[in-house]
Amino acid sequence: DVKVTQSSRYLVKRTGEKVFLECVQDMDHENMFWYRQDPGLGLRLIYFSYDVKMKEKGDIPEGYSVSREKKERFSLILESASTNQTSMYLCASSLPRLAGVADTQYFGPGTRLTVL
């Protein structure tokens, strides 16, 4: 079974703090994704990575950065946390899209971040 783990289930930070959210997958997947989930908005893609040290912006990258130094680990960084970044953050991983066929994304349990 694919396992995607996230470093914290709940996190409380103060405005202006630098925040690191860590995600680790154990299935040697090339692709990794960071989403934020807000009520009524579903999941929105922040950033994704298709290989070590490679990253692409998603739909809402403002205020976030990412790091992928090892294949199994993908970090989301909030350089200066703000209250509007209070949300549920979900990490996912997948194999690459081969022969035009999309593959399943496997999700971690999520980190609920509160910024005060």
Add this chain to the structure above:
Amino acid sequence: AQSVTQPDIHITVSEGASLELRCNYSYGATPYLFWYVQSPGQGLQLLLKYFSGDTLVQGIKGFEAEFKRSQSSFNLRKPSVHWSDAAEYFCAVGAGGYNKLIFGAGTRLAVHP
């Protein structure tokens, strides 16, 4: 632009009743379609997916979904709902390269005993 619409924000059904959750998508090419379920406080679990072939797809936990190209729909069904099915359900379409997904806003299902 690619998009996914789930018209129902909340649905309440009685235990044992049938269920249909609606999903409409907008995508120019052949869509890859997914249904995920999220139990309270948990991540997303894949229920089923459609890539090609038979338009009626069977998934886990007794769920099925039917792809209708003419209606741009991929509705999720279950003949008899159990109390443990109470959760939030997300429809998604695979968009472009790198296995990116576009999600709908979700439908929250409540089950009455």
